[in-house]
Amino acid sequence: MTRDRTARHRARLLATLRLQYPDALAESGFRLLHPETGEPYTDDRRHLVATCRSIANFSVGAVVDGPEWCLDAAEHGLEFLRESHRAADGGYHLVVDDGGEPVDRTRSAYGHAFVLLAYARAAAAGLDGAVEDLRATHELLEERFRDDAGLFRSDCDPDWTEREAYRGQNANMHACEAYIAAYEATGESRYYDRARHIAETITDDLAAATDGLLWEHYTDEWIHEFTYNEDEPRHQFRPPGYQPGHHVEWAKFLGLLDRYGCEDESIVPMEGQYARARELFDAAVDLGWADDGFVYTVDRDGEPIVSDRYGWALAEALGAAAVLAERADFHGDEEERDRFRDWERLLADCASAYRGPAGLWYEKRLSPEDGGDPIGPEPPGVESDYHPASAYYERWRSARKVSDRQRP
Numbered sequence: 001m002t003r004d005r006t007a008r009h010r011a012r013l014l015a016t017l018r019l020q021y022p023d024a025l026a027e028s029g030f031r032l033l034h035p036e037t038g039e040p041y042t043d044d045r046r047h048l049v050a051t052c053r054s055i056a057n058f059s060v061g062a063v064v065d066g067p068e069w070c071l072d073a074a075e076h077g078l079e080f081l082r083e084s085h086r087a088a089d090g091g092y093h094l095v096v097d098d099g100g101e102p103v104d105r106t107r108s109a110y111g112h113a114f115v116l117l118a119y120a121r122a123a124a125a126g127l128d129g130a131v132e133d134l135r136a137t138h139e140l141l142e143e144r145f146r147d148d149a150g151l152f153r154s155d156c157d158p159d160w161t162e163r164e165a166y167r168g169q170n171a172n173m174h175a176c177e178a179y180i181a182a183y184e185a186t187g188e189s190r191y192y193d194r195a196r197h198i199a200e201t202i203t204d205d206l207a208a209a210t211d212g213l214l215w216e217h218y219t220d221e222w223i224h225e226f227t228y229n230e231d232e233p234r235h236q237f238r239p240p241g242y243q244p245g246h247h248v249e250w251a252k253f254l255g256l257l258d259r260y261g262c263e264d265e266s267i268v269p270m271e272g273q274y275a276r277a278r279e280l281f282d283a284a285v286d287l288g289w290a291d292d293g294f295v296y297t298v299d300r301d302g303e304p305i306v307s308d309r310y311g312w313a314l315a316e317a318l319g320a321a322a323v324l325a326e327r328a329d330f331h332g333d334e335e336e337r338d339r340f341r342d343w344e345r346l347l348a349d350c351a352s353a354y355r356g357p358a359g360l361w362y363e364k365r366l367s368p369e370d371g372g373d374p375i376g377p378e379p380p381g382v383e384s385d386y387h388p389a390s391a392y393y394e395r396w397r398s399a400r401k402v403s404d405r406q407r408p
Contacts, residue, residue, distance in 0.1 A: 006399040010064050013392035016385055017061045019359045020054070021069055024384065028098050029080040030054040032381040035356025035374070043379030044098040048085050051077055052114035053386035056181075059121035060393045074122055078130070081118060087158070090140050095380060106163075107156040109145055109171040110237065113178050116141065120181035134182055138191070141175070149222055150197050151175075165220040166228075168238060169206075172198050173250060180256050189267045192260060196270045199257060203250055203276060213242055213283060214250060226300065233297065233305050241297035241305045244288030245313025248320045251281040252394065255323035259401070262330065274327050278336065281320055281343075288313075292350060293365065307367035308375075311354040315361070315387035318347040319394035326398035329405070344395070351388070361385055 023040060024030045029051055031040035055077035061070030084100030085092045094111050095104035116137045122130035144160055147153040147167070152175050154166040179195035182188070207214055209224060217228035217238065230240045254270070254277035261269025287302070288295040293309030294317065325340035354361050354374070362374040363383050377383045 003403050006396060006403055009392050009396035009399055013064060013389060013396060014061060014066045014070075015359075016389050016392060017057060017066065017070060017073075020057065020385060021073055024054065025073060025076055026098060028084065028100065029096075030077060030384065032377060032379055032384065033358070033360055035358055035360040035362045035376050038358030038360065041379045041381070045103055045380035046080070046084070046096050046098060047380040047382050048092055048094050048096075048108065048111040049114050049382040050380065050384050051081050051085060052111075052118035053382065054384045055081065055118040056114075056121040057384065057386055057389045059118075059125040059127070060389065062125035062127075063121075064393070064396060071125065071127065074125060074127060077118070078122055078127060081115070082133070085115075090136070091144065091158075091160070105158040107144070107158065107160060109152045109155055109168075110174060112137070112141060112145060113152070113171055113174040116178035117174070117181050120178060120185045123185040124181070131186065134185065138182065147220075149201065150194075151201060151222070152198075153220070162220075166225075167218040167220055167222055169202050169214060169216050169218070170237065170246065172202055173246060173253070176202075176253050180253060180260075183260065187264075189264075192257075192264075192267045195253070196257060196261075196268070199250070199254060199273070200270055203254065203280065212279060213287070214247055214280070216241070216243060216246070239297050239306065241299050242287055243297055243313075244284040244294040245296070245310060245316055247280045247284035247287065248294075248313065248317040251277045251284070252316060252320035252323050254280065255320065255327050258327050259323070259330075274331060277320075277324060277327070281317075281324060281340075284317065292353060295367070296364075304367075307369065308364045309367070310364040311361045312363075312383065312387040314347060314350055314354060315391040318344065318351065318388075319391035321347060322391070322395040322398040326401050329402050361388055 024033055029046040033040055055074050058070045058073040084096050091107045092115050093102040094106040094108045096102050119130050119134035119137055123134050145152045152171045155163050176195045176198040179191045182191035215224050217225045219225050229235050229238050254273040257270050258273040287298045294313040295304045296306040296308050296310055299305050321340045321344040325337050328337035356362055363377040364375050366373050
């Protein structure tokens with residue numbers, strides 16, 4: 001039965017990638033596809049995050065031994081990342097046009113976290129030069145983004161001058177993700193150490209001031225900034241309030257840190273990550289589960305700020321449930337294993353409401369009070385079905401772990 005699950009998750013991952021290939025590939029870089037028609041948007045801008053996510057997607061397709069076009073598509077993306085997004089100083093432009101000309105030269109902390117992820121996934125797939133680029137990116141992040149707290153600082157101008165006295169958990173969360181992937185690709189403990197430090201600081205140290213919940217915004221001294229962007233509740237990357245989706249995303253990453261901390265005797269594991277991962281998953285449910293998805297943001301009193309249901313949050317919860325079911329199985333916690341498997345099935349059933357007629361995921365569904373309509377991403381866009389692809393990849397990996405333990 002577990003082996004059947006593994007095959008189904010692999011098939012779903014490859015089917016998700018097949019919806020992107022070859023239409024998402026432009027002559028240079030990738031294009032955003034519309035979830036209703038499957039047709040490319042006509043906008044010629046290329047966002048760094050979308051480029052990196054597409055590379056990561058097709059690279060994991062190669063990792064699961066998918067068709068040859070997975071490697072071809074990942075290589076296509078790497079070429080554009082290196083030749084068009086990468087600047088002469090080694091940093092990466094946030095937005096370029098299809099000819100590689102910079103449109104937005106911002107040195108984005110969030111974007112550079114995804115650069116590391118792209119190279120890490122490409123390295124795991126065995127693509128030429130990816131390990132070297134991964135290590136060079138790590139050195140760039142150490143020099144340009146790592147602050148005195150050992151976390152990522154904020155966005156910078158092209159001369160690396162920091163734009164505002166701000167720190168955000170979101171960029172750091174994705175840096176944690178990228179460092180975990182770098183550890184997976186290379187086995188080098190320094191990447192695990194970076195991921196563990198970020199996770200401990202964000203999910204333990206800073207969360208102690210907010211009853212274990214994860215606030216999004218801080219000053220440059222890592223003091224909670226509770227009024228940040230309170231007048232922009234629908235800000236694309238920095239909305240105010242708690243985000244249930246980020247709580248489940250962190251639950252997934254803590255589960256992965258627990259996995260490798262238990263498997264690799266050469267690294268120092270994070271203390272209590274399995275228990276903390278379960279707490280964060282349950283906190284997301286308490287904060288924002290609405291039977292058809294998670295509300296986007298919640299204020300400090302527990303009231304929704306934006307009740308739209310974003311597809312990425314559901315997908316991340318699906319991946320988190322798979323990881324936590326696997327970790328519960330490892331720890332001999334049968335009741336929790338069964339509970340998270342139930343969540344995994346429920347979340348998978350909900351996923352169909354977020355897929356458009358073309359099979360691609362919508363960015364979100366409006367709240368029922370606003371009609372519940374599905375909404376596609378706006379160009380240049382960063383949603384290349386990265387979150388669902390990541391969820392299916394994680395379901396495949398977690399099922400394989402359980403299957404390997406069951407073999408005589």
